[in-house]
Amino acid sequence: MSIKNVHHVCIQTECYKESLEFYTKILGFEIVKETKNFHNREYNTWIKLGDFMIELQTNKLGDKLNNWNSLNAGIVHMCFMSCDVKEEYLRIKGMGYNNFKNKNGEDVYKVEDGYLFKVKAPEGTEIEIRDLQI
Known part of the structure; x- marks a missing residue:
């Protein structure tokens, strides 16, 4: 098998500044790269803790995101x-x-x-x- 490890998870947010502050100040992630105006998004930012990365991005302009729900299929936490x-x-x-x-x-x-x-x-x-x- 050629898969080596987990590279990142992607999190979309409509409260970018608050989320970025949470992950950096509360959880200790460091900003690797912050890109404005990324493919119809206000921000696309890479943050890192150890070898683990999160791609934190805003919703596409004009899109409204669904609220998180513990009954969603897929990753829960x-x-x-x-x-x-x-x-x-x-x-x-x-x-x-x-x-x-x-x-x-x-x-x-x-x-x-x-x-x-x-x-x-x-x-x-x-x-x-x-x-x-x-």
Whole structure:
């Protein structure tokens, strides 16, 4: 097989500035390349965390995007590993970001032998942060 690894996922957003700030300031991605007026889009931007990249782009001019829904087929969330989930949760919350997915009254909860939490990006992408390798 010639496939080597995951290169990127593409996320469309109608709230570009807020999404870019979330991924760079909250999650620590760095901007690799930001292109204005890209194929009928206001922005197409490549951001990177380690070897993983996101292509963050605005909707095509005149198009209205559908809201994210956990009942959509396909990718439901992205997951990032953390050495200390509770510390990472407190770091994000301490930055004033509060759009967490609550489960049974808890933002951080135990799953199998580890912990995780889910935070929603401004455009609606669900991000899971966990500490247990599968």
